[in-house]
Amino acid sequence: MTLKVGAAKLDVTPPIGVMMAGYGARLTPCEGIHDPLYARALALVSGQRAAVMLSLDLAGLDISLCERIRRAVEGLTSVSRDCVVVAATHTHSGPQTGRYGADWADKGWVAQLVRKAASCAAEALRRARPTAVGYGEGDAGEVAENRREPGGPVDPRVRVLALDDLETGEPLATVVNFSMHPVVLRANNTLISADYPGYLCRFLEEWGAGVAVFLQGTCGDVRPRLRGTDDLEESFRRAERVGRIVAAEALKARDLAWDLRADVSVEARSAEYQLEVRPLPTLREVREALESVQPSLASAKGPEERAQLGVRLYALRRLRFLLESRVVSGRITTTSTYVSLGSVAHLLTIPGEPLTRFGLELREELGLEHLMLVGYANDYVGYVPSAEDLRRGGYEASTPWCVLTERSVGEMLSALRGLARGGP
Known part of the structure; x- marks a missing residue:
């Protein structure tokens, strides 16, 4: 059976003035657009089976917004929502999407995002043509570091799918x-930007690699070694530099993927599962705390105090959102998707910010070659640490940024293992 693939991209840049996501220390609306944000879609078809992968230049999306997009794709294309992946690149210079409360998101733009993402997927499917696919790997570990532990683990691999027109x-x-976190740009940036993944995709496309689709991995505790400065122009130069380095490694891996094949079957499926949530404050307690933070912000003395209060506001708004919209009887329902291209490659989504050790443990358990783990996909439940990371504590293991327990980390590993293996 011959594989057919189509790819497309569509501008989804928000208007000037939207609230930005990514930094609690930055509460001002965006003041301009530095570079456009895109939806990038890949449609994979073999016979009657099809899957769609969407990558959005956004910080993250809650399951409610992901479901709106998945159902919109299903409505336009007839591809089952269970075979649709909606992933965020996790840029920290994009707009709010609702994870900290719907009132921080531009509802008109969000509605446009849903329509544009679905249209992008439909266009990719329309363009589908016989394709040969191959897998390659590179190493860009020099640009990344573990922000929790000096010398701690990172996943240096640049995993690449090369998709070429079978006829030409x-x-x-x-x-x-x-x-790796897209945080070359710091909280002092108030311009919309895709950060280094945007540059990475731009370079690949300029270098003739077709439509570039970036899928963020297990980067919850990984940041760039090269960070921005107080000089915004220099910060953007650094983001471009990092993007170029990773793009060059990706292009090398693509060119070294010799054995491209067209006789590949597409398989895709999703699974819902529940996770235990650690004890949280009551909704009443959170609302009362929010009422006290707002006046404090207004009277903050200096940028440092305002930044601290901003982080506090972020935390409380996240808690309120979780308690109002997600947590039911001490559990949270989420979803993951598995996509395979025969023996060429496997893709498995994780609904949040997976830390490096979690990804390494999952890889070891599954034992799959050519496995792409995609974080920030089809939902966002917060940080996803390993049990060891939870015991170590720290920011990525603290409430509300992480609401999981050792038990629920095990529940997620079990659910992902079952999904990838095709059983419970």
């Missing part, structure tokens, strides 16, 4: 899976 041999698309 020309590149149709390149999928890049790499694990």
